[in-house]
Amino acid sequence: MSAFASVAAFETALAALPGPDRTALAEAAERQGQLTKPPGSLGRLEDVAVFIAGWQGVGVPRIDHGRVAVFAGNHGIVAHGVSAFPAAVTVEMVRNFQKGGAAINALAAAAGLELVVVPLELDRPTADFTTSPAMTAEECLAALNAGAAVVSEGVDLLVLGEMGIGNSTAAAALCARSFGGSVTDWVGPGTGVDAAGVARKVAVVEAALACHADAPQTPFETLRRVGGREIAAIAGAVVAARQAGVVVVLDGFICSAALAPLAAAHPAIADHCIAGHCSAEPGHARLLAKLGLAPLLSLGMRLGEASGAAVAAGVIRAALAAHAEMATFAEAGVSAA
Template sequence: MPSSLPFSNAAHHLGSMQELRSLCHTLPQADQAAQSAIAYREQQLTKPEGSLGRLEELTRWLGGWQRRTTPQLENVQILVFAGNHGVTQQGISPWPATVTAQMVSNFHHGGAAINQIAKTVGACLHVIPVHNLQPTADFTQSAAMTEQDFLHAVMLGYNAVSSDCDLLCLGEMGIGNTTAAATLAAALFKEKGVIWAGRGTGADDAGLKRKAAVIDKALSLHQHISSDPLEAARCIGGYELAATLGATLAARHKNVPVVLDGFVCTAAAAPLAQLHPAGLAHTCLSHCATTTGQTHRLASYLGLEPLLGLGLRLGEGSGAALAVSIIRAALACHTGMATFTEAAVSQKT
């Protein structure tokens, strides 16, 4: 079952969008010295150089953002943010909004997929309902969130990230949130709803067409957000997306690498990439269900290469949690393998 909430003792507070914008613009960078030391050790290990492929890249990524020459994975944290969406009134999901609260209860009782996967990878799971699961406003009629509510959700996510976390996996739950994520992506990349509308939790052809129309209606109403990623997140996002943005931002400031779980989490974090050229450099993408579609398109735009496929489209942080196994394997090889000298193995001439 999920443990108690991980909120930081030194809670961060934001009084304005400008303060948030400043946090997004002033981002620390990876420790290049740590990455160089990790790369040097990789060259000494008993294998051809580069033969472990992305596993070697993952170790450098992990150590660079942890700012450690020897990375560690003692405290792996999974945060699943849950929220409801007023846009479900537009008939964009075959599932009733009540399912969000029901699934949160299921998480807390240990009955969901993420509960099982978290156990297998030795990760601590926290499920956090945002805004007491009260829905956002229908963003085809008005802004999804007031400025105050948006900032509160962002800070909820920010303060949920523990400073002693070694790796953060982000997940979500919220009926209607694929529409919010698609609308946000469409706004950020200035494209039509038909390009970003997906089937989500099982929309049929009529539902897919309706979702695209809803996205376009929202974009038409909120034309002023096209050059402001944070206003886009406020006006056409959702509470759990805002919390995900806050958690991603906090991780950057707290030297914590992040695994983003699929489309919704990646769309939620995407404003950081619009506000800073290396805004998502501390993140990796857990999976793309297919080599086409929303997640693949978004990953391409953001320069993220997924670790997994597997046809995963559940959400809940399930793909991010599965990726932990790969990252643990990368770290185990880096720290546990012998060097050529230690193993008395001849190197190539």
């Protein structure tokens, strides 16, 4: 059964976002105050443990089944020369994921995470969104539901990523339509295009904004008009995870851009999310500020495919280990301040 039976069901879910468990938050914060360390001495590790406690609804949270979901999609705008790589690379990289040869395979294993790869109609790219919507309403809804489907029972941490040649241009268009500002604020080199390639990306985004200027500014319409299947899938996964109380770890610029149209209408959408890292793509820091998220890491990464978020998952595991396994002052027989 689909998580979102209709566009209206998706919009209803966005309008009724559940919050964290306040009792669990208080219990976790109280435990942090009793552990054998000066208050605040573990910095953000303490905050992360309390944060996850609130969403899991227990004072001592844990990760028994963490999942990485990488969504893949192809984009019609690649015909405009917006990427340093051909669209065929999307299919080839998905094959690499499935064979275990990509960075995310190694990083997911290192973080103790299950990896799920979800290719979305790679033989049928989205439409060129400079002249028409990228997806029909039916296609966008199907992508949202493909994302929601990875939030299955038992998953207690969801790490999200993407693969799709051309999708940094779609991400820039989503951000520009959702938050405004100059298009150049949101467009970057992506896969490594030169100055001429960046200029082509800017022109494509400007053409897309002009084409859809009179369209409704709802989250769904923005996703379907200037997004992509893999980006819409990430949005669906984020909303479904919120409904299930599952913390989401976001990867880089493209992954985070899936939230832009949602956050423009519902600013609390990212409340259950952790920004795994800040990527080297120029628009990412600006986007995280709009989402109200502070990244856990900043390692100069810009690969995508959930790589930065998977590295951050190791930090999250460390935070929960300290929270659960440290002795309290009373247990250790150590005098508290």
